[in-house]
Amino acid sequence: MSTQARRQRERAEREQAIVAAARDLALAEGWDAVTTRRLAAEIEYSQPVLYSHFKGKDAIMAAVAVEGFAELATALVSARASAPDPRQAVADVATAYVAFAQQRPAIYDAMFTLAVDLPFASQDVPTDLARGFAELAETVRPFVDNDDLEAVTETFWSGLHGLVTLMRSGRLRRADHDRRLAVLVDRFSR
Amino acid sequence: MSTQARRQRERAEREQAIVAAARDLALAEGWDAVTTRRLAAEIEYSQPVLYSHFKGKDAIMAAVAVEGFAELATALVSARASAPDPRQAVADVATAYVAFAQQRPAIYDAMFTLAVDLPFASQDVPTDLARGFAELAETVRPFVDNDDLEAVTETFWSGLHGLVTLMRSGRLRRADHDRRLAVLVDRFSR
């Protein structure tokens, strides 16, 4: 019994090491630098070991994304909680969202632009993703009729996502970011 | 003189054939299916010929994107021109934008999510991209102070882009798309 438990624990630790290595490598050098060979070297095991934990590289990226959902949700919760009033809450949550995306671009990509089909119908993501989404909904709720809440929340979210991605790919000048964010916030907090 | 002119013309035709093949293949099977080998087979030349026309695969994708900018601009111009009033123009232009992205997802990706750094500081793209952007600006102009026009246009564009990309990657339910688009239009036309 005990040895089995130890093995299971070691296995779980190694799995976590894989995800952590992928995350660190992606943050430092982008997802292109995250190859199965480099990942294997990083955790000091051979390549095939990765495939005993994950179905493939996509699944590893998905695991990194799952961690990201939890982080993002926490950031949004904290931003809203410390806002003095509802209008400022919209601004602060928007700023927190953008800050998350800009400080961890690789993780944001794994969450929202790459790794499409993986864990969106599973048990893990919905929890943290729903937490983040619910936080956005509560933020805009004071400014919207109840029956429109979901659509407005999703549209607000899309605006943030669009600002982040277009700016990151060079389609929008970084210098004007604050003005654009102010426009978006204004349009969703009145 | 004449032979040289013919050669130059044939070369231009072959270059166009490469771009067309890339475009068709991407539309039919996605960019993953567009490999240099398949592209070469499609135009009935060997691989290295591609590199005598383009620096690499990215440059070919960029050429496809350039064509896309022209198409999108035309679609937006036509949508605004046939709108009965300014408010409806916002709705129609938004619908046309989304329709373009949904009908040519691969080309939209080449324009806005992949192929980051290529021709954004060249002579070709700015023309058609600016045409599309100007059309968006004229569409929202009736509803905004002049000194905010650029920021509002960019933010409106970001909203459209966010809706498109999040829906396409499965983060937003397709069924509620019309409601979300109506929210966005409403927020930018009053």
Place this chain on the structure above:
DNA sequence: ACAGGAACGCTAGCGGTGCTAGGATTGCTG
């Protein structure tokens, strides 16, 4: 204590990618 067996992780390799060096062939030019 020991034989048997299962779990484990490695080496090696497959088919594919983008890209390039080098030589052969072609076709124009003087």
Place this chain on the structure above:
DNA sequence: CAGCAATCCTAGCACCGCTAGCGTTCCTGT
């Protein structure tokens, strides 16, 4: 018609994600 220059192809490089198959190690039941 000789020579040259442009053109295009064959072959191959280094890398990718992924997997088959084999040794070794370690746990298990007698």
